[in-house]
Amino acid sequence: MIDITLVNKFYGNFQVLTDCTTKVRKGEVVVVCGPSGSGKSTLIKCVNALEPFQSGRIIVDGVDLSDPKVDLNRLRARVGMVFQHFELFPHLRITENLCLAQEKVLGRSHEEAMAKTLSLLERVGLKDHAEKRPGQLSGGQQQRVAIARALAMDPVAMLFDEPTSALDPEMIKEVLDVMIELAQDGMTMMVVTHEMGFARKVADRVIFMDKGEIVEDVPKDDFFGKPHSDRAQAFLSKILTH
Amino acid sequence: MIDITLVNKFYGNFQVLTDCTTKVRKGEVVVVCGPSGSGKSTLIKCVNALEPFQSGRIIVDGVDLSDPKVDLNRLRARVGMVFQHFELFPHLRITENLCLAQEKVLGRSHEEAMAKTLSLLERVGLKDHAEKRPGQLSGGQQQRVAIARALAMDPVAMLFDEPTSALDPEMIKEVLDVMIELAQDGMTMMVVTHEMGFARKVADRVIFMDKGEIVEDVPKDDFFGKPHSDRAQAFLSKILTH
Amino acid sequence: EDLTGTLKKIKETGSITLGYRESSVPFSYLDDNQKPVGYAMDICYKIVDAVKADLKLDKLEVKLNPVSSSTRIPLMANGTIDLECGSTTNNVDRQKQVAFTNSHFLTASRFVSKKANKITGIEGLKGKTVASTSGTTNIKQVVEANAERGLGLTVLPSKDHAEGFLLVETDRAAAFVMDDILLAGLIAGSKEPAAYEISKDSFSLPEPYGIMLRKDDPAFKALVDKATADLYKSPEGVKIYEKWFTQPIPPKGLVLNVPMDAAMKKAFAQPSDSPDPASYVAN
């Protein structure tokens, strides 16, 4: 489904990604973790063609991102993305947030888009808030709306960039619950997160990055059981002690 | 040491604190927790006379805060305070951050202040960074400097307002370690935090607040063993599951 | 005896401030070195000498302050300048706010236009754009004539005379209305003097120019009046007149060639500060 091969990316002279290679199969849930600045967000943005990269290749659902003939907008629409800070459109109502791209990109009629919107809002438990604006919802609610917005495009895979790290502790659970359900329904997911509870519960594999490299890329049980590298060990001990 | 009796505080018509009453004895470590907006920060700011309150009384180390004759500046200097966002003075070097109030408030000579400063920086493990500016340090290092700055005034008690919640996960431990050491050295502390690991380790009592009220005020073991109120139970289940 | 008003101020500060114009040729204008010179300036320096003598001062510092048609009256009222040395028409309206000493020139309001445009007479201006300097009696007269005779003019106010003339030079305006003597000066100083002509028609009778001073200051006015009257009646007055009106003047050494006419001779022989144009007509 997602096939990353020897990707290198630079910001000016600074190398953010070094020879990143991995593969996410259909229906698989992969958790990406690692210290701040290690390039997790960058990697995930490259997969959604939000950032260009200098060398290597990424193939998503059979489409090669570096092929100049590819319509990147359509491709992006087929991969859902959820951001740390939700990035709902504050001037639009919740329903409008969900309908916008369905109508403008997929060309759905307003009725069709609305029907999809309401069923998704129901699924994330926010049907009652359909006509509010993002600012009137709590962080946890906003993030659930953001997930619904991504799902509205019927994506073949979902990418999450630290979806819970901007949330108050009490709201993390409500978002994780939605994500766990999604994983159990068979969605292909790449999730950058430090929530090891989530990883333990639903991840198939865990990728550990450091300084732009993929240091570990192993089945979940191996990761929590016996991490190979010192760096991963040091990182795990830090985030698990408290 | 800190004696809070029936404190009420309003912002306009909005009541932030309702009949708050508690007592912190010398050498005791009290952890304050509760949902966002429940008034934890406000309570702690009242103790340090940074916020006025409308009724009730707070006595710190024998001094009544509402007594108009009290020199609030001197009082504040005797209670150390550590903020969520560190609030180091970015235009001053680390040493200058620590010396400023020692010289201007306590009237210490520069040599005296410097000696104190260096020994404290040593204690929090940052002697090498003495001549840097706050912006050049990581969040965890900045927070340790902030603790040192508060200690430089030889406080009789220390207040902490979510000292680790603005930190990256990897840095939380280094700050908690300093705080644990401080607690074990017998400092009187009031700590607003959601780090239940810290609470388990060093707290004598845990206060749980909700909607401006102190809902629970019990010894640590009672709190983690069998919280009385539904609200506390709901809160704990949320922040402990993940 | 106790000094009052301007004289007291001059005595106390040891200085007197003259207001000068930047482009009132040949009354008061900037020469090549951007120093104010001119007929009115010369008269003012004579007044300064008289003041110095009267107050028995060893030294009297003369300060210069540029004024324009629109700033001269407020600056006089607020004490920034003590004497305005230029080409200010003495009339009844103005005497409500300021005072004038004996008139030093008589001129009528006419207009200049390009010969090529063949505009004859005021009626020839119908429907055209006409410039005049803001704050002058001339612009007021054009505006009034425009309203009375239904000329349909667009009146364009300019900051000073040079700018007004420039509007004609650059074809922004068909004509520039101003005192004819000033027009003569502007034409003489222009790049192509032969291209311009001054109208025969005038918007007014010849009106008197006077040096302006503050109102309600009788002691100072008496002193200035006496100084100017003495000057005009002496041969020196005539010499100054000729220096500026019949001989080459800076910056380019032009000759205006405007000898004294009968009315002017009368104005010098019988110095007067009357604002009434009729009183200057030679009989």
Place this chain on the structure above:
Amino acid sequence: MFANFDFDVIRRSLSYLLIDGMGFTLLLTGLATLLAGILGTILAVIRLSPVPVLPRLIIGYVEFVRSLPLVLLIFWFYFLVPYIGQWLTGAERPIAVGAFSSALITFTLVEAVYFSEIMRAGIQSISRGQLAAARAVGLGYMQSMRYVVLPQAFRNMVPLLLTQTIVLFQDTSLVYVVSITDFLGAAGKVAQRDGRLVEMYLFAAVVYFIMCFAASMLVRHLQRRNEFAR
């Protein structure tokens, strides 16, 4: 296109333009910035302080100045300053002030308003936590302002203060309306004397552009350095 233009007029009058004209403009800009900066900071601190009445007076003055065109203000102050002087010193007649002092006073009084708005924004941009932290270590209100808030506010606002100075530099050209010879006034005089409008006004535009552009580059450089320092 420029065939019949005479750019030599610029060379001929260069010393008058630059020494008399630009000299006046720069001196006026420099002094007015200094005085208005000081006055503006004082106004901002008073306006944000808890003292009675004074802040309201300052707000009134700020609103008055901000709602009027600079040209009108220049007329007002140019004519009024002598009366203000009379009123302040209790003299029996208006105080005569020269053209330069008058322009200086005008721009100081007017620009102080804009500087005070910048300093006020600067003080308010310092997070409330900084003041709380300063108070928490026992510093008094004035001490907190002096050692913690103002140094940061000033540093943060340096780019804006400099930008305002560039604006002031440009604004001084408006003294043209009261016939004071600043740089533009000098250029205008030469233009009219020699009938060389196009050349002189283009020259003035180029000179102003080069100076302002260079200054704004400097501002941007400072801004970037500020960002790194944080």
Place this chain on the structure above:
Amino acid sequence: MNYHWNWQIFWELSPEGTGTYLDMLLSGLWWTILTSLAAWAVGLVVGSVVGIARTLPIRPLQWLAGAYVELFRNIPLLVQLFLWYFVLPELLPHGLGLWMKQMPNAAFYSAVAGVGFFTSSRVAEQVRAGIGALPRGQSMAGKALGLTVAQTYRYVLLPMAYRIILPPLTSEFLNTIKNTSVALTIGLLELTARARAMQEFSFQVFESFTAATIMYMVINMVVVIAMRTLERRVSLTGR
């Protein structure tokens, strides 16, 4: 004080013969309003285009837009007005230049162009700042949903950017109104010019400037109230 007050002056006939001094000031007010609105329209439209161009990921366009802004904001407005009014016609072919110079209300058009383009450079900076103030994630989120660049601007970025910059745009509009007074130097008979002319005709300096001052303050108040209302109408919390 050496000054003779006369507050009746406003009801006296002005030498123009077309009405009182008050009418004269009101006609100036009318020109001020007309010129401001026209210049504002120019400034807002051109400024928005340039401001947006500066945020687009196309280097040459960014550079061009940047150069535009630098050019128009680094020359004093007064000089720009002179360039439009005195210099531009001379640089054009003779016939065209003459036509420009002799068209009625030449000063008005010059003022609209001068003040308008000057304002546009400032509006462009605001628009750019407004777009820049949005979290980078917003445009990413738009892109991630498959919206094109144009759609992202139209539906996501601009609606928020304009909301954010509404207050600074208000003060830019107020500045535009004030700036039109500079056009008195090229003979535009707007409010300040009329107040000055009234002063010149009547010699009542303080009365005429006071009247103009009050009129400007009233315009200011009207604009501020109107913009506040607009701000409230489009605000996301206030409803």
